[in-house]
Amino acid sequence: MKPVKVNIFISHAPEDKKQLQKLLSWLYPMHDEVNIWYNSPPPKPPELSIPWQILLFWYAAPDNRPRYAKIVQARRKVAHIYLFLTSYKSLSNKDVDSDIEVAVQRRVKGDDKTGPFIYPILISPSRWKETSRLAGFKAMANATPLSSFKPEEDGYLTVTEEISEMVKFLQTQLVEEKFYQTKKENSDQAKLGSKQKELPYLGEAESEFAFQEIQGFQPPEWLGWSILLFIFISIMTTLMPSRVLGPTRYLNVPNADDHGFEYPRKYPLMPPKDSVAFLPAD
16 A cells, blocks of 8 residues: 655744755655645746737736645645744744644644644744643654754754654554555444544645646747837838838939920921821821
8 A cells, every 4th residue: 555645734934934944954855755835925926028018918927826825725734744833933923823723623623643743843932832822732852942952953853853753653544544444344434433533634636735836928028129119110111101211212303294305406306208108198
């Protein structure tokens, strides 16, 4: 049976992003065993350059933020382990508070075998025991802030080892749960149990939690200016008179109707004598 990947959701305040990146580096060797999720919304879609705003005035670049927010909401509901990077900055963050609400509600419906489990990771000293709803949960590294470790890497090492042990324990429990749910004879008992507790996520429909950013249309600016210049010249060519835009070598040549013969003649021109016989008779 294929082992179930453990889903780890890390909640953090934007000000603690540096500590998050450092923790991700420590957890990277476990990427084959776990899915590490955290809230990192994509930026606002960039606007087109000025010429393309004129040419494509109806175009709107795809905004990935609403779709990413829905995926983050779905990830929070199937996490097996919640890690909360706790500092005095995170205690007043609304997104972290929302993550705590989801994690606590799921923990109440879960159990001690398949979770979900909640672990604060103290980054710096704070009054989290007095002001945070995480006060009832055991913090990693024996509730010692990472900033108190000298060197600080010792704290990250301790946290990583504790997470690794929890991942191994959860993998065993989730595989057993997956095997249990696939047994046909226990279908009625599983339905009865599902009313009492929340069934853990066992790796089904993994594609629903993957995020693929949609790239917008970003043509080069010089191409837009070139197209605008071509359109401007084409319009001016159509509106201006053809004489002005034609060859200029004959612009100053006088009209043939405005002058007489080149050589003034005393007598009018007569046909040659030889052609008299061919003249029609009167």
